[in-house]
Amino acid sequence: MLVVAAFILTAVLYFVFKKHHTENGLHKFPEPPGNFFVGHILQAPSTENAIAVTSKFLDYGKTIRLRCGPAACPIIEGLVTKDYNLIEFILSSNKILTKSENYKFLRAWLRNGLLLSDGDYWKRHRKILTPAFHFEILKQFVDVFELVGDIFVKKLEKYEGMSSVDLHPLVILLTLDIISETAMGTKIDVQSGHNSHYLKSVKEICRIVIERAFSPISAFDFSFWLCKDYYKQKKALKVLHGFTSEVLNSKKGQVFEKTTKKMAFLDLLLKFSRDENVLSNDEIREEVDTFMFEGHDTTAAGICFILYCLADHPDVQAKVLQEQKALFGDEKNPAVAYSDLQNMKYLECVIKETCRLYPPVPVIGRYTTEEVNFEGYLIPKRTNIVLFIYALHRNPDFFPEPEKFRPERFENFHTSFPYAYIPFSAGARNCIGQKFAMLEMKSVISKVVRHFEVKPTQPRHELKLSVEAVLKSVNGIKVVLKKRH
């Protein structure tokens, strides 16, 4: 009797799922070969092979469907795309603004900060936070970029003449120092070995978030509680949230009236809140935590890949140096102003070209909260869609000889395809910090180039790219530094 009941139940479920499946438009998208019963779950990429596996999947179509479960009635299915039209459709839509489900692992740290929130709450916060990134505000941060950059260049001197230096562990300290001072108005001096507990907690949480995204055990909250990492995460969060709360509490009593004093993002948020009573303390803390995360890992990746590309292309590096000399003569430590950074036009092309080839955020994800109609395909409610920026940036229709590093392509770059180049995403949920990031990267790279010749290692260091929250290289990003005299 039980067997018959189980059979009937399975048959009913099969037909329900199958009906749902054939009625939705997902089955119309091509599917790379997968296991008949379990789908693509066995080929699920790891951080280290994500680029290779996803690129191979995308040989079957510009947008492909991946599934978990039997072909006729999958339990979970989603789309991965490098298709310009679909990417434009999604990013220009005012309906598809929710982040995909794999962002949820960041929630324990960033809670409802701008990166993760959605709906009216996100809209309201985006409106409140946008003035904090006005260029008049960003101008004030140039001094921070420069002073923290000076410490960085001093530290690099120790590596001069060595057969190789791995940039990432050094650059991440630089960008953390910068974001801490600009977002919270607090120096943490991790470059000088201070606040190692904060640094350790940032690293720990980033590791756990990535491992959860790829682990079938710790991905689920109920089984994560049984893992050691759950307790490690708890400990790290105590440090991270404790730190921002402490800074916030220490500033609450301060008065920010008409003052010429430099204001960090946190000061501005406190001032807005006091003047207009718009954000609670928890909301402010969540936004500052979000800036702390989004504002250091991304720029660190950018800076490392730019220096790597400059090492590989001495002709390009010579042009960057030439531009510096045109601005500052032979002065290695000029007083760099905001307008100088604006005038580094060739360096800007170098940064853009590097972010095309090595987008610091190589993948973003969206989730449909209602059915959407894309060119006649009905994409159902609750579909996760992965936008593979890394592959989009290699489309030869938009970037001829896409694997070639050629900054000149961004000189007089005009396009009728505004979504073909999107390192900072595009549309309503684009990066709020992109101007800040551009200024920071220009300040740091120009300083390094004035002080050092950056050369490739012998033999040349080949990157092994891995897709984590940002693009990384598992074997480091190594170059050789030679001091300029």
Ligand code: HEM
């Ligand atoms: C090279 C550096 C950077 C790159 C490549 C980058 C890239 C991106 C991308 C692709 C997104 C969209 C994410 C998504 O759709 O899931 C994003 C969002 C965001 N970024 Fe950046 N970012 C950089 C630096 C920064 C900095 C310095 C800050 C803050 C100071 C920042 C703050 C944010 C925030 C708050 C969001 C969420 C915006 C929203 O959803 O309204 N980013 N960034």
